[in-house]
Amino acid sequence: MTEAAPQLVESLARRAEWLCAIPSPLGQEQAIADEVERWARGKFPAVRRIKNSLVVAVDGLRSAPRAADRPLVALCGHLDTIPPHAEDRGKPPGRTATRLVATGASDMKGGLAVMAELAERLPQAERFCDLLLVLYAREEGPYLENELGDVLRESDALRRASLAICLEPTDNRLQLGCVGSVHATLTFSGRAAHSARPWQGDNAAHKAGALLEELSHLPVREARSGGLTFREVMSITRIEAGQARNVVPDRCTLNLNFRFAPDKTSDAAAEEVRALARRHGAAVEVTDAAPASPAYADHPLVERLRQRAGSPVEPKQAWTDVARFAEAGIPAVNFGPGASSQAHQQGEWVELSALADGYRMLERFLRV
Secondary structure, eight states, rough: OOOOOHHHHHHHHHHHHHHHHHBTTTTOOHHHHHHHHHHHHTSSSSSEEEEEEEEETTTOOOOOOOOOOOOEEEEEEOOBBBOOOGTTOOOOOOOOOOOOEEETIIIIIIIHHHHHHHHHHHHHGGGGSSSEEEESOOTTGGGGGHHHHHHHHHHHHHHHHHHEEOOOOOOOEEEOOEEEEEEEEEEEEOEEEETGGGGSBOOHHTTTHHHHHHHHTTOOOEEEEEEEEEEEEEEEEEEEEOOTTTTEEEEEEEEEEEEEEEOOHHHHHHHHHHHHHHHHTOEEEEEEEEBBOOOTTTTTHHHHHHHTTTOOOOOSOOOOOOHHHTTTTTOEEEEEEEOOGGGTOTEEEHHHHHHHHHHHHHHHHHHH
């Protein structure tokens, strides 16, 4: 039976606090990987480390094919956080009566705590499935550097999973699919001049004006997947131009981020960005491209999760690693206790009650 609410909340809070006390900004995950590996090897029969990522077979590994009535469910989360904000740097995790305050508390060490708690507390005999924990590094960086790609290539156990649940912060809501993401650098070239005599030059920043005007009036495109509506948008997120305040810039660079719907491939999305740049006379370099994921609304395990958790179902209007799982042929969903509004925020926090709620919802899904 599940422990009384105050005991469960305290256990989850202590576990999340332990994880948050180990700094793990992007690229500095070794210490937390070491600590989590020590914990896992003391509890479970099969642990594999791949770089600074871990695959924990809670019930051991099978060499024979898995029975159709005994699926393998992977609970997945990233070990890294964003670099702490200046105001948060060096601060230990803080506890109030209702919250844990720390970098990564919502995104997503609270989710990691729920994963670990379930693995320890819910025996194999009480679950309808076998359980795998996937704890990986470098999620907060570029797509190609994310170690989940290495884990999927090297872990036979993970590739046999029937469903992956990414415990990203979703406010304990079941979020299906995700939009893809293309980042590109667009460069306009001109000729420098004194700003008192601009006719002697060619203002590269002004050349970007027509493109900015087009994007400001670009309608949102909607597309459906799994009965859910995803919104497709293009945004300029950075602009750099000029050497000095009295010099007409000879170069203007823009970062364009295209969040595209699940009915489109990464290649097709990148070509749309290139076509936009060509129309406006800009050079373009695609610097990062991550695929979208379909919403697996009709998958029987997703339906079981929806019914047993009693969670609202929403489209994921962001990118997550469910897309990487989908490319590997593994259905995946987003479901975690963190507050989505707290991701990457100064003074980040997670509600302690949300950790317990997320635990109970996933426990209902996992129980026979």
